Amino acid sequence: MFEEILQNVRLKKPLTHCITNYITTNDCANIVLACGASPTMAEAEQEAAEIASQADGLDINIGNLNSHTVLAMHRAIAAANQAEIPVVLDPVGAGASTYRMETLRDFFAQYRFSVVRGNVSELLAVGGAASNTKGVDAGAADAVTEENLQERVEFFKQLSAKLGAVVSVSGAIDIIASPERAYICRNGHPMMSCVTGTGCMLSALTAAYCGGNPDNILEAAAAATAAMGVAGDIAYQKTKEQGLGTGSFRVYLMDAISLMDAETLQGGMNVEIR
Ligand SMILES: Nc1ncnc2c1ncn2[C@@H]1O[C@H](COP(=O)(O)OP(=O)(O)O)[C@@H](O)[C@H]1O
Numbered sequence: 001m002f003e004e005i006l007q008n009v010r011l012k013k014p015l016t017h018c019i020t021n022y023i024t025t026n027d028c029a030n031i032v033l034a035c036g037a038s039p040t041m042a043e044a045e046q047e048a049a050e051i052a053s054q055a056d057g058l059d060i061n062i063g064n065l066n067s068h069t070v071l072a073m074h075r076a077i078a079a080a081n082q083a084e085i086p087v088v089l090d091p092v093g094a095g096a097s098t099y100r101m102e103t104l105r106d107f108f109a110q111y112r113f114s115v116v117r118g119n120v121s122e123l124l125a126v127g128g129a130a131s132n133t134k135g136v137d138a139g140a141a142d143a144v145t146e147e148n149l150q151e152r153v154e155f156f157k158q159l160s161a162k163l164g165a166v167v168s169v170s171g172a173i174d175i176i177a178s179p180e181r182a183y184i185c186r187n188g189h190p191m192m193s194c195v196t197g198t199g200c201m202l203s204a205l206t207a208a209y210c211g212g213n214p215d216n217i218l219e220a221a222a223a224a225t226a227a228m229g230v231a232g233d234i235a236y237q238k239t240k241e242q243g244l245g246t247g248s249f250r251v252y253l254m255d256a257i258s259l260m261d262a263e264t265l266q267g268g269m270n271v272e273i274r
C-alpha cells in the first residue's frame, strides 16, 4: 500500500525545511536523512521565506518558541503556501500555554497546512476539546483506547474538515484522518515516549514523505506514521534482546528508519482503514 510513497522519497530526495525546537533539531535532521530526504534547518527570519520557497516540504514545530522563530515561521509558511509546498505543523505543547494557543490561532487564521501532527492531548486542544496535556507530553487521561477509538476517529475527521488539513494523531494507537477516511496504526512501543523527540522526528519524517508525495498527502502522512511505528517495534526488539535501555533504543530507531524498505514496512505494519 505504501510502497510508492517510500520509493518516491528515496528517488526524489525531497529538500525538507524544518523550523523546530533546539531540543530535537539534530534528531529531526538525521531522521530526514535516514529516510532518504535532505534536511535544512534554517530559522533566521531574514532567510526563512527564501529557504522555504526552495524546499519540497516544510516542517513547523512550536516546541520552544521565541519571537524570532515565530516571525521566521510566519515568513516560511507564507512562502510555502505561495509556492504550494506542503506544510506540516506540529503543535507541540498545545494547551500548555496561552502563547502557544495564540500562535496557533494566528497560523490557522492566515495559512493552509497539509498535515497537523501531534500527540492526542495537543490535537484535542487544537480542536477546542478538554485536554490534559502534560507539558509537551500527552496526558494519560486523553489516550486513544479500543473503547474510545471510534469516537476519537469521528472527532479527528471533523477536525480535519475544519482545519482543511490531514490530522495525524500519535500514541499507542495512531489515527491519521482526512474528513472521509482515517488510517489507524497499532505499531510502536511505549519506550518511544521515553525518548524525547520521537514525535518531533515523526513530524519531520511526515514533512519529508509529503515533500516526496505532494499529491498524496493522507497516504504520505499515514506511511510516515506506519514507518515510525514499525521502526519502534524493530528498535524495541533489538534493545530488549541485548538488555539495553533508552539510549540504545534511540540509536536503533534511527537505524530502523534508515534501513526501512517497502517489504519491512508491509510485513511489520498493523494498519486499518475506517
Ligand atoms: N504507548 C505507545 N505505544 C506504541 N507507540 C507509541 C506509544 N507512545 C508513543 N508511541 C509512538 O511514538 C511516536 C511519538 O508519539 P507521541 O509520544 O504520541 O508524540 P509526542 O512525542 O509528540 O508526544 C509515534 O510514532 C507513536 O506512534
Ligand SMILES: Cc1ncsc1CCOP(=O)(O)O
Pocket: 021, 023, 024, 063, 064, 092, 136, 195, 196, 197, 198, 199, 200, 201
Ligand atoms: C522536551 C521538549 N520541550 C520543549 S520541546 C521538547 C521536545 C518534544 O519532543 P516530542 O514532542 O517529540 O516528545
Ligand SMILES: [Mg+2]
Pocket: 090, 092, 093, 118, 119, 136, 199, 200
Ligand atoms: Mg510532540
